[in-house]
Amino acid sequence: MHKPGEIRVLALGIVRQGDRVFISEGYDPVKQQTFYRALGGGVEFGETSLEALQREFQEELQAEIKNIKYLNCQENLFTFNGQPGHEILFVYECDFVDPKFYQIEEITFMEKKRKKRALWVECDRFRSGELRLVPEQFFKYLS
Incomplete structure (x- = not known):
């Protein structure tokens, strides 16, 4: 996680196919609420947001990405979890290199010591309010 009072810089990639998006599932134990966000992670010192995006997809999913567009x-x-958070998000659109990622329903991966799930979700499930997309500004990327 991050230290209190720290502003985190993240690179997040939106992978779409038709009207579905490949997205990470999270859970806030304090709010007892499941939420979904684009895949990616923290930008490390000395690396660009683009390099961070490629590294995170490789580390978490063993996936290469292409057609990367800022x-x-x-x-x-x-x-989150009762603590205030502040992030600067570099948002990209991208595609998987390996077509197998478009065939699978979901992948379980490790993020630090937490087991997480990434899965294909129909965009309408976010638009209808059935599922919660964070941050909410990401709705504009689903149209």
């Missing part, structure tokens, strides 16, 4: 940079202020 979309936006945005700030995200939030509360």
